Amino acid sequence: MPQWVVTDPDIYQLEVEKVFSCTWQFLAHESELKEAGSYVTRWIVNDPVLLVRTNSGELKAFLNSCTHRGVHLCTADFGKKKTFTCPYHGWSFNLEGELIGIVAGDKVYGEEMDKSEWGLRPIPRLESYRGMIFANLDRNAMPLEEYLGGMKWYFDILLGRSDGGMEVRGIPQRWVATANWKAVQENFAADPYHVQTTHRSTVEMGISPSDPLYASYGHAIVLEHGHGINVATSKTGRSIYPFQATPELMWPMFERNLSPEQYDLLSRTTVFVGGVFPNLSFVSPVHGTEGHLHNYLNFRVWRPLGPDKVEVWCWFMIDKAAPEDYKEAAYRGYIGSFGSSGTLEMDDTENWSRIVQASKGIMSRDKELNYNNVANYLMGSGKFEPDENFPGPGTAYPTTYVDFISRGLHEYWFELISKDLLDAGEEAK
Amino acid sequence: MNAELHCEISNFLYHEAYLLDHRQYKEWLDLLSEDLVYQMPIRVTSDNKDASNLVYEMKHFEETKKSLTTRVNRLYTTSAWVDNPATRQRHFVSNISVAPGSRPEEYRVRSYFLFKRSRASDIETEQLFGEREDVLRKENGEWKIASRTIYPDQAVLSVMNLGMFL
Ligand code: FES
Numbered sequence: 327m328p329q330w331v332v333t334d335p336d337i338y339q340l341e342v343e344k345v346f347s348c349t350w351q352f353l354a355h356e357s358e359l360k361e362a363g364s365y366v367t368r369w370i371v372n373d374p375v376l377l378v379r380t381n382s383g384e385l386k387a388f389l390n391s392c393t394h395r396g397v398h399l400c401t402a403d404f405g406k407k408k409t410f411t412c413p414y415h416g417w418s419f420n421l422e423g424e425l426i427g428i429v430a431g432d433k434v435y436g437e438e439m440d441k442s443e444w445g446l447r448p449i450p451r452l453e454s455y456r457g458m459i460f461a462n463l464d465r466n467a468m469p470l471e472e473y474l475g476g477m478k479w480y481f482d483i484l485l486g487r488s489d490g491g492m493e494v495r496g497i498p499q500r501w502v503a504t505a506n507w508k509a510v511q512e513n514f515a516a517d518p519y520h521v522q523t524t525h526r527s528t529v530e531m532g533i534s535p536s537d538p539l540y541a542s543y544g545h546a547i548v549l550e551h552g553h554g555i556n557v558a559t560s561k562t563g564r565s566i567y568p569f570q571a572t573p574e575l576m577w578p579m580f581e582r583n584l585s586p587e588q589y590d591l592l593s594r595t596t597v598f599v600g601g602v603f604p605n606l607s608f609v610s611p612v613h614g615t616e617g618h619l620h621n622y623l624n625f626r627v628w629r630p631l632g633p634d635k636v637e638v639w640c641w642f643m644i645d646k647a648a649p650e651d652y653k654e655a656a657y658r659g660y661i662g663s664f665g666s667s668g669t670l671e672m673d674d675t676e677n678w679s680r681i682v683q684a685s686k687g688i689m690s691r692d693k694e695l696n697y698n699n700v701a702n703y704l705m706g707s708g709k710f711e712p713d714e715n716f717p718g719p720g721t722a723y724p725t726t727y728v729d730f731i732s733r734g735l736h737e738y739w740f741e742l743i744s745k746d747l748l749d750a751g752e753e754a755k
Numbered sequence: 756m757n758a759e760l761h762c763e764i765s766n767f768l769y770h771e772a773y774l775l776d777h778r779q780y781k782e783w784l785d786l787l788s789e790d791l792v793y794q795m796p797i798r799v800t801s802d803n804k805d806a807s808n809l810v811y812e813m814k815h816f817e818e819t820k821k822s823l824t825t826r827v828n829r830l831y832t833t834s835a836w837v838d839n840p841a842t843r844q845r846h847f848v849s850n851i852s853v854a855p856g857s858r859p860e861e862y863r864v865r866s867y868f869l870f871k872r873s874r875a876s877d878i879e880t881e882q883l884f885g886e887r888e889d890v891l892r893k894e895n896g897e898w899k900i901a902s903r904t905i906y907p908d909q910a911v912l913s914v915m916n917l918g919m920f921l
């Protein structure tokens with residue numbers, strides 16, 4: 327993996343066209359759209375998306391752009407509406423995306439003006455899994471569930487362990503970081519190795535263990551389509567905080583909702599951290615700085631704004647069925663650790679920006695100087711074999727200090743980036 | 756509100772800004788009351804001009820004196836990279852207005868803020884701006900911040916992180 331690939335503008339353009347145009351993109355969790363008329367506005371890189379709950383309770387997603395002259399139709403972040411009216415010439419659309427009003431329509435357009443032809447353009451595909459709503463710009467994309475593949479089993483633990491699933495608190499926090507989307511995706515999906523150094527302040531503060539391998543215990547699981555998850559336990563293979571320090575009264579509920587293998591894995595796990603290719607990451611840690619420990623689920627989208635910028639969208643999720651005071655304490659734990667003001671997060675941001683800063687130069691891309699043009703992804707190669715006894719899907723390596731997930735991510739990335747070239751090569755034969 | 760009090764409170768806020776800019780965070784903590792409420796709601800774009808465009812359910816900061824003390828102590832470790840290399844920062848405070856608070860020794864103080872930060876040798880600077888609503892209280896002859904609500908003007912913050920205090 328050449329280092330220049332991280333920030334190269336031409337590669338970035340290819341990524342927008344070949345990766346983001348045909349992969350499943352997370353838009354929202356269904357708890358953000360409770361009632362008919364609820365809507366949120368989101369982005370798939372540069373495509374504005376309007377996601378609405380219609381009167382019949384269905385979810386629909388449209389390009390958030392007026393079909394008359396293309397004006398950005400709804401600029402609010404979220405809300406509730408019956409119609410969306412364009413500020414330019416006043417065309418209005420209902421929750422089904424149908425054009426229902428044209429100002430002076432009959433007088434200025436001839437009889438051939440058929441409203442049904444000018445409705446909002448639907449986002450080609452919209453599917454959800456366990457309340458997670460994804461969209462895809464490629465109408466021929468494989469179904470979401472097939473795309474998620476083995477990740478579904480882990481999503482079932484994270485999102486389906488409780489009655490009623492998870493709920494989003496408020497809205498996502500948003501900020502802009504100097505970073506490349508691949509590097510941050512990798513940071514969550516594939517890199518517990520950074521924990522001991524980047525987050526050493528927590529060791530200095532007496533919050534994390536001093537054993538430099540403490541973040542390595544557990545499994546790194548390589549899944550299809552560039553996805554991956556790290557399941558962190560402890561040296562003994564059991565978390566010191568059973569069921570991620572959730573209240574004991576919730577455990578029977580977990581048992582009801584999970585398979586015996588999933589339930590056992592949850593009981594032993596401290597942190598789940600991973601990613602859905604290309605740019606959805608998540609972490610479900612146990613955290614607390616004030617002596618009490620809590621678990622929460624944080625999902626984030628790295629929306630690329632360029633080769634060296636991401637807009638971070640960060641959702642706090644919590645078990646709907648958790649006691650209210652636990653939810654509140656977990657929320658405080660989240661604010662203190664991840665998210666825009668999270669102390670763990672802010673040390674991460676420092677490294678993200680340093681990667682892009684140091685990856686734009688000649689030595690990082692000159693093949694003559696190739697002793698220095700490749701970033702290192704060798705950790706664990708030839709050293710660890712998959713653990714055949716691991717209960718979940720995917721290829722599970724018996725430590726998280728390995729680069730297998732990163733390599734899976736880059737392999738799938740390369741497959742998508744080079745698809746047309748390879749197809750053209752096949753045809754030429 | 757008399758000019759002397761306004762001047763005293765303004766000077767207090769400038770002094771606070773000085774401590775933060777010079778990374779004297781422990782001294783800054785001394786300016787906070789024990790029952791401090793420190794929060795930063797999220798600014799949003801709403802479709803109704805007159806509706807609130809702040810979200811309180813999810814915030815950027817939601818702190819107590821205890822949690823701020825933890826944040827400060829962390830900055831004094833050797834591995835809080837967000838402050839290493841050291842941040843160069845300026846807190847500009849202006850448009851200060853003072854009104855009586857709900858208790859005799861308390862005042863409601865509004866101010867505008869502009870925060871600028873320069874990191875390492877990066878020529879791009881980060882900034883945040885908005886308004887603050889404080890409750891200042893005189894405790895044993897000294898001013899303390901009893902509560903602070905920070906209202907950012909941006910829905911998407913143009914800073915890498917909120918490693919600073921505002
Ligand atoms: S652009 Fe929307 S009505 Fe003309």
Ligand SMILES: [Fe+2]
Nearest residue numbers: 520524670674
């Ligand atoms: Fe990290």
